Amino acid sequence: MNHSPNRPAEGAAAFAGQRVTVAGIGVSGLSAARALARLGAEVTVVDGGDGPAQRARAGQLAAEGIATRLGDGDTLPAGTGLVVTSPGWRPDSPLFAAAAAAGAEVIGDVEVAWRLRRPGPGGEPAPWLAVTGTNGKTTTTRMLASILRAAGLRTAAVGNIGTPLIDVVLGGPGEEAGAAYDVLAVELSSYQLHWAPGLRPHSAAVLNLAPDHLDWHGSMAAYAxxxxxxxxxxxxxxxxxxxxxxxxxxxxAADVAEGCRAVGFTLGTPGPSQLGVVEDLLVDRAFVRDRQRTAQELAAVSDVRPAAPHNIANALAAAALARAYGVEPAAVREGLRTFRPDAHRITRVAEVAGVTYVDDSKATNTHAALASLSACRPVVWIAGGLAKGAVFDDLVRESAGRLRAAVLLGRDRHLIAAALARHAPDVPVADLDRTDTGAMAEAVREAARLAQPGDTVLLAPACASMDMFTDYSERGDAFAAAVRELATG
Structure with missing residues (x-):
């Protein structure tokens, strides 16, 4: 690790009088536009869409004196000195090329929030404990917030989840900015990090890396x-x-502050400067007085729900960040014990005729699906959707021994079918030639036909959902409804 000093926040005054273009009229764009306008910036919001939703939001902003331009997301408004982009806008967007030509800086809403941090009652801005990774970000961030709350700290899980960061750091109406929290648990996506050059967290974790969003980043190296x-x-x-x-x-490769340490987490026995698992205990050999010879018990494996291997890894990462902030072991245990995961993350729906039905609709890529499949045996696997450029050979090869059967649906199901034919030719496959929302009910009926008592029917699609559903939540809800219908006959 290379060492560099922590950079101070720039403060609200840096935005006063600036001519700012906000790219995107979604949730983060609205938050950024309103905040910057309140700080005295001259704001114009641009968006390539011009549908009913965009027009409704533009009307809200117009009522607040904020200019909008819909249907043209490529042209830079004259005089722009700063562009604040929503996370999903690709780096190669023409708007950003125009900004570069005009000498205008391009940053994201996370960078704006970082620059707007203000001292709380203790004299310093609330530190950020940050989490990223291909999978597990939301669960780990929420686990971390649960641990921090158990330690009596004022905190919130924010960033890529929950309230926009700008709103968090500025505080609500009548609230002193920065005074509401002691520390923040911050989930950050690769998109958000790309546009946050000044971010300097207290401590941070990268949970894992697997190919994802390569169409946006351009390459695995750029994504990493x-x-x-x-x-x-x-x-x-x-x-x-x-x-x-x-x-x-x-x-x-990171530039860090002097004295910052590398701390690993492992599902095996931890070495010095690691957290890991010994028998049925989560233990810490990083934040103890003598890490060469001693370890501190933090929690039992049974305190983590569900106790699937990848979720134990999430718990260890959350515990490491909390321990880096000085949280005592008892609070780690209590925070993990009281944490409840979000829906559609290895959620047990029901047991019908001796078969367990599990919803992991959030497994939207191959890395997440592999983690989910690794927690079950034998499995009737329901998969398919939008592949987003994914290749399924490694997933199928590593999971073949666990599969009783597979039920495929969605636009890119043929890619999974081909991988199954290559690497698991003896596994029965039901290929549902439909992409309507009613296909999920048929998929569950097919899975029930193929399953045997003691099996798990697992929805772990390894694909995005938007070919058939609004999002992964709607897909998971459709699965659960179909299972309940199956149970009632």
Missing amino acids: ADKGRIYHGNRVACVYNAADPATEELVR
């Missing part, structure tokens, strides 16, 4: 580099996955 930005400027700990060497490489 954006994930690695989360480590830059860390003051206390860079937390990495000892089972994923790519995450440790990101630590080695």
Whole structure:
């Protein structure tokens, strides 16, 4: 790790009088536009869409004196000195090329929030404990917030989940900005990190790295580099996955504050400066007085629900960040014990005729689906949707021994079918030639026909949902409804 000083926040005054273009009229764009306008910036919001939803939001902004331009997201408004982009806008967008030509800086809403941090009652802005990774970000961030609350700290899980960060750092109406929290648990996507060059968290974790969003980033190297930005400027700990060497490489490449440490987490017995598992206990050999010879018990494996291997890894990463902040072991145990995961993340729906039905609709890529499949045996696997450029050979090869059968649906199901034919030719496959929302009910009926008592029917699609559903939540709800219908006959 390279060492660099922590950079101070720039403050609200830096935006006063600026001519700012906000790219995108979604949730983060609305938050940024309103906040910057309140701080005295001259704001114009641009968006390539011009549908009913965009017009409704534009009407809200117009009532607040904020200009909008719909149907043209490529042209830079004259005089723009700063562009604040919503996370989904690609780096190669013409708007950003125009900004570069005009000498205008391009940043995201996370960077704006970082620059707007203000001192709380203790004299310093609330530190950020940051989490990223291909999978597990939301669960780990929410686990971390649960642990921090158990320690009596004022905190919230924010960033890529919940309330926009700008709103968090500025505070609500009548609330002193920055005074509401002692520390923040911050989930950050690769998109957000790409546009946050000044971010310098207290401590941060990269949970794992697997190919995802490569159409946006352009390459796996660029995707990894954006994930690695989360480590830059860390003051206390860079937390990495000892089972994923790519995450440790990101630590080695990071510019950090003097004294910052690399802390690993592992599902095996931990070495010095690691957290890990000994028998049925989660233990800490990083934040103890003598890490060469001693370990501190933090929690039992049974305190983590569900106790699937990848979720134990999430718990260890959350515990590492909390320990880096000085949280005592008892609060780690209590925070994990009281945490409840969000819906559609390895959620047991029901048992019908001796078969367990599990909803992991959030498994929208191959890495997440592999983790889910690894927690069950034998499995009737329901998969398919939008592949987003994914290749399924490794997933099928590593999971073949667990599969009783597979039921495929969605636009790109043929890619999974081909991988099954190559690497699991003896596994029965039901290929549903339909992409309507009613296909899920048929998929569940087919899975029930193929399953045997003691099996798990697992929805772990390894694909995005938007070919058939609004999002992964709607897909998971459709699965659960079909299972309940099956149960009632």
